Amino acid sequence: MGGSGAGGTATGKRTNGQLDSWFLRSGWSKGELARQVNRRARQLGAHHISTDTSRVRRWLDGEQPREPIPRILSELFSERFGAVVGIEDLGLRTAHRSPSVSGVDLPWAGPQTVALISEFSRSDLMLARRGFLGSSLALAAGPALVEPMQRWLVPAPPPEQREPGRPVASHRPSRLSEPELELLESTTAMFRKWDAQCGGGLRRKAVVGQLHEVTDLLQESQSEATARRLFRCAAELSELAGWMSYDVGLQPNAQKYFVLALHAAKEAGDKPLGSYILSSMSRQMIHLGRPDDALELVHLAQYGSRECATARTQAMLYAMEARAYANMGQPSKCRRAVRMAEDTFSDAGADGEPEPDWIRFFTEAELNGENAHSYRDLAYVAGRSPTYASLAEPVMRRAVDLFGKDDVHQRSYALNLIGMATVHLLKREPEQSAVLAQQALRVAGRVRSERVSNRLRKTVDIAARDFGDVAGIADLTELLTTQLSESAEAV
Template sequence: MNVSHANEQEIDPAVWERPQMRQALAARDMAAVYGLLQRIGISQRHIAALTAQSQSEISEILKGRQVMAYEVLGRIADGLGIPRGYMGLAYDASSARLVGTAVSNHYGDSDEDEQVRRMLAHAAQVTIGVATGDAEEWAEPLAPVETPAPHRIGMADVEQVETVTRTLRALDYKHGGGVCRDAVVAQLAWSQRLLHATCTEKVALRLHEALADQHNLAGWTSFDVGLYGPARGHLARALEQAKHARNSSLAANVLYRMGRVHLHCDRVMDALRFFQLGQICAQDASCERTVAMLCANEAWAYALLGDSELALKSISRARDELARASARDRKPPVWVSFFGAADLDATNGMVYAGLTDAHLETAEQLLTSAIESRDPSMTRSRAFELTALATVQLRSGDLSAGITTGREAVALAAQIRSARIIDRLAPLEDAATRRTHNCDAQGLARSISEVRAA
């Protein structure tokens, strides 16, 4: 790459959208950012030219030196063309176009009569084809303007917040966090302003509960797109507000999600502690379904730690608790309503898959049962289960079934905006790659590699 003409060698903006890159940017891990750039052929010299750093500085950062100075981070972001928001940096005057200042000037800097006149003239020009608009400008957001929040709220206002959370959660289940995370975070920013409104104590407690669950969803969708730092921040706030609202069931659910974040990040002992803390809250809430969910995930953690005895013991308790919850026939809280027989089978399938190969047949049976009983709206869960089942089938030597299931898993994963799904394809890719003498297995491995690189 010719680095002597840096302006002609701008980095493709699509690079910043890749899950691994977004994760590194969110953490301001410049060593990871620079390393990822090098992997796609961008040299240290080119990085140095774009960021106004010396090559020795780039080398030191790649070796682990942290970049802490806000001014330097801003210069790096601007030089490489990184949207500042991806690194949690404020926009400066030079970034005004990215936040829609140019768009707002057409209508926001004049009185109403003038705005209407301009809009009519513009509409006429577009209608008859005299003006077509600026295609580059369409990719830029309009200037942000806060929606007015009420000064006094009642229970109906809180119920509206809860309804929005349920709607966005359904989108997350079906399409992945990448489709709705920004909407969740934006809605949360508005919902939090209701804390300044006048209301009764009963409404205030219900509002804190609603906000806790919205932070819960913001944390979960952040996790799903690989933004682990923001995920932890939202989940920590969710736990605080759930406890303030005296809702132990919701607090237990937040602790479950904290555990899942760390289980995914291979911090298994930390995940186990979160699951065990969650059980304390779930028992305080007398919520057997939540206890079952936490015990099942505790079993998964024990399996990854190689403790089959404790894993199987936790599975047994999870089954008993879910049976009690089903016998009570009580409508579960919305944040745990997803956990039923299919999820228990799926999690237990992961437990058995994590034990010795002697348990693979049981793992296959449980994962198959989970897929067969899975609600069609839970697309992401189905993708996880297909991926796990295909991996188990390949490991057990059933190549035909494993390749067929694997292809279905890859096709579904490509439709969902979830970094977690992409990460969870890695064991399947490894299992397929190991079948070096099977052309179909190698083809499956290549298709997974393409999806993971996209």
């Protein structure tokens, strides 16, 4: 039964009313929750976890599970309800966490940033190898998240005013050659391509390992110019590690990497890159049901880079602003942001200036996909409005057509097929929805993305609930069950 891994010391006969309340509202059975905990534990490398219904019953009765169970339960309930459900909200205790690897309110200084990235990436790698997660990370939200990020805007002191003995910049010649620096930068671009094509579950540890190597270089004496390029490389790798962690469901890890990436981007003096990192944090907050936080973060990104970001980057930020407004139920502001995204995107590349690799993903397909999802989200917020679903349909169809011609961005193709399926459900067209969802299932089989699996599962659950008597929906439900079972066995 795995008692040593899945449970702890009982706290007496007092039941855990908080956990029981969330559990009842989830609609899960004890067996389903146990299966989800086991599946997530395997994904995280905690192979010693083996939970069953009797263990779940003991948690509800007041037993305090050991790490990493509290963290896993927090993530599962957060995803179920589309909002951050903290460990404490579940009536569970958290393990003591070192200040150096927990929280988001970190010092904005080069040496500390290097040390924190080095420690966190090393911990991530070592804990995964040892088969358990160790100390839990908690998600930050609201002012606890937004206020520390606002310090990104505070100008950094000039090098001569920074602390003495700074290891990352000196007047000596760089120990790294230009070809070596270029190879580091091209490796980051290669990892980004793999992520888009195969999902975050395939190369995440390789990205974390590369990030750790870059922090080793930053702890050596480098020229100011080389240190900036290395910080930029660290920022891109940390953002990508965060993005891949987000994609496979490691939400606290993702947020930590995003925060560290923003610190590294500040040291690199790269405001457009910082705005991109903030947009990734904004997207995560939308996923977690916190659109107010998402809007704050995207406005911070826009304010910090309005004079230096390319038109493509600005269009991406407007599209994220529209997503936040949609999820807040503000249609007029959402539609205005959609128009701004479209108008600004039309100027992308007009000046002939080369753009960084990290923004090249934001193509016409991605623009249409984001805007269509904004309209789709509005439809749900407005009580499954067919009006907004009709607005979403042609834009989503354009995104699906464009992604269907793209061999690289397979995860985006799957997500937009799922989005199109949900639009047809909103329009009460289950047969068309089933066709698209089955197509999404085929594409999803080629990527390792918890995000894709979760969205498929939720879409099919809605379809089965509302149109369970439609033959295509019944076939779809059976196909999904088979594919997800095979995927779980392969983990």
